[in-house]
Amino acid sequence: MPQNDQINRRVVLAQRPKGAPDANTLRLEEAAIPTPGPGQMLLRSVFLSLDPYMRGRMNDAKSYAAPVAIGGVMTGQVVAGVVLSNLDAFAPGDFVLAGSGWQDYALSDGVEVLNLGPSPARPSWSLGIMGMPGYTAYAGLLKIGEPKPGETVVVAAASGPVGATVGQIARLKGCRVVGIAGGAEKCAHVVDVLGFDACIDHKAPDFAEQLRAACPDGIDVYFENVGGKVLYAVLPLLNAFARMPVCGVVSWYNLPGLPEGPDMGPVIMGTILRMKVKIQGFIIFDSFPRSLYAEFVRDMTAWLDAGEMHYTEEVIDGLENAAEGLYGLLEGRSFGKRVVRV
DSSP states (O other), X not given: OOOOSSOEEEEEEOSOOSSSOOTTTEEXXXXXXXXXXXXXXXXXXXXXXXXXXXXXXXXXXOOSSOOOOTTXXXXXXXXXXXXXXXOTTOOTTOEEEEOOOSBSEEEEOSTTOEEEESOOSSGGGGGTTTSHHHHHHHHIIIIIIXXXXXXXXXXXXXXXXXXXXXXXXXXXXXXXXEEEESSHHHHHHHHHTTOOSEEEETTSTTHHHHHHHHOTTOEEEEEBSOOHHXXXXXXXXXXXXXXXXXXXXXXXXXXXXXXXXXXXXXXXXHHHHHTTOEEEEXXXXXXXXXXXXXXXXXXXXXXXXXXXXXXXXXXXXXGGGHHXXXXXXXXXXXXXXXXEEO
């Protein structure tokens, strides 16, 4: 059933997955549309963001945020329209950026909600290049990676919304940029459209050798959001005092336990010690001062207006297709930023 003004479709966590999520993990159900009380507004979802972190929120494990409860609405950022409002700062017809999750309608008290106004030009971009992924790339690269002109920056998942933005910013800062992506089509896009100096297909049997050849002067900054064999290929190439911002390790998200194969802990820790590598994990909403977001909006807007930044968006229609959209993303079957037109 498509979105309407009679019911509230909600996608809830039906059971916690062991390994990769499947058809039993999430459930689409129907509920009554809530009524806003004093100090509340009713939001109607327009676009839903799909992001790798959602897999972690399915687990009942200690993390930076509470897990989704069994039977609870799946977490996620949305661009929504204000239907009814009892808040002075929001009026019916306004578009907002909110964390109301995988559902048609939600109540909000306006806390941590960004008003986008009544007619934003590209509302879905607030979930991508002008939102969390873009800000993640900007803050992680510039404040942790600290790239300098002439350095070599390597970016994993280079065709994705974070990686693509990291690489383009690094190029604007005068760096040599090498991307890593899955498949010839994605690698061609990274070089021909995004302007990276090179892109290596991690599916190639000689991936590690190709990466070494593409980085003859070693690696100064490695932006990590994949983990696994990509990380292991990068480690021997890190230069002294290399920096590694870590915003994700998507290749490990579906593992039910420790990765198979040899224990790489000694190699990782030994490299960190010998090469004096700075590694810092970060979660974008609490790792940087709030003032940095205004700088990001200023710079990204200028780069987009000048045509110096390219952005690819993949739109899936229907809340009922959101689960398969997320599972495909986790398996590397997305291209650019993936959103759902609810």
